[in-house]
Amino acid sequence: MAWRVLDPRIPWIAVEMLPGGGANVADQRSGEVDFCPDEDCIYGFAADRSGGRWAIGNIVHAALAAAGFRRCGACAKRQIGMNRSWLGRLLGW
Numbered sequence: 001m002a003w004r005v006l007d008p009r010i011p012w013i014a015v016e017m018l019p020g021g022g023a024n025v026a027d028q029r030s031g032e033v034d035f036c037p038d039e040d041c042i043y044g045f046a047a048d049r050s051g052g053r054w055a056i057g058n059i060v061h062a063a064l065a066a067a068g069f070r071r072c073g074a075c076a077k078r079q080i081g082m083n084r085s086w087l088g089r090l091l092g093w
Contacts (some may be wrong), residue, residue, distance in 0.1 A: 056083065058083060
């Protein structure tokens, strides 16, 4: 199967869907490649790499994780959106 960009806001994250289920996910900036069994894992991989350490989406995720909340695919998509917003980029040096 072919690699494709997961989300236009984070063009350095590529996904290769596998015929047996799951996907290979790659961060083209660092060269890191990982296998993800489901969509939640795919978007979690992308969300963790969508902003800098102090990007607003990463801060919100860390606070919720500390409170015991588990991130789902929809939450990871919101994290990407917050990280790539003007405020997220301003804070995500």
